[in-house]
Amino acid sequence: MTKLALFPVLLAAGCVIAGLYGAVHDQISYTVSPDYFHAFKFLQFNVPVHLHNRVGAALVGWHATWWMGVFIGVPVLLIGLILPGWRMYLSHCLMAFVVVISTALVEELFRKVQEVASQSQWVLDGNAHTC
Secondary structure, three states: OOHHHHHHHHHHHHHHHHHHHHHHHHHHHHHHOHHHHHHHHHHHOOOOHHHOOHHHHHHHHHHHHOOHHHHHHHHHHHHHOOOOOHHHHHHHHHHHHHHHHHHHHHHHHHHHHHHHHHHOEEEEOOEEEEO
16 A cells, blocks of 8 residues: 555545544533524534534534644645655554644643633632632
């Protein structure tokens, strides 16, 4: 199997991974604010009324992010072509996808913690302080 034959397969896998990430991410967002989806996202993505629930939120997440698999996958997979052999190409490209997903998860977690901390009040010495 040649590396060039793996390229479209890995690119499709990158799109599926990105879409699944978006679907899971929007499940968390729907938990935090279902009103946001009902007022904006379901209309924006033309989700049928009978799917205005978690399934619809997953569809919104999928449609909003699957294309990032192309945007991120093409440069990663092209650079990976310099690796010798298809096995090394496959394993390193899959590892690169894991790095991208991990980085996105850590960034999202950091951003959420920072957002919550900025809206919180801390009680120090009996006095409330806002961050």
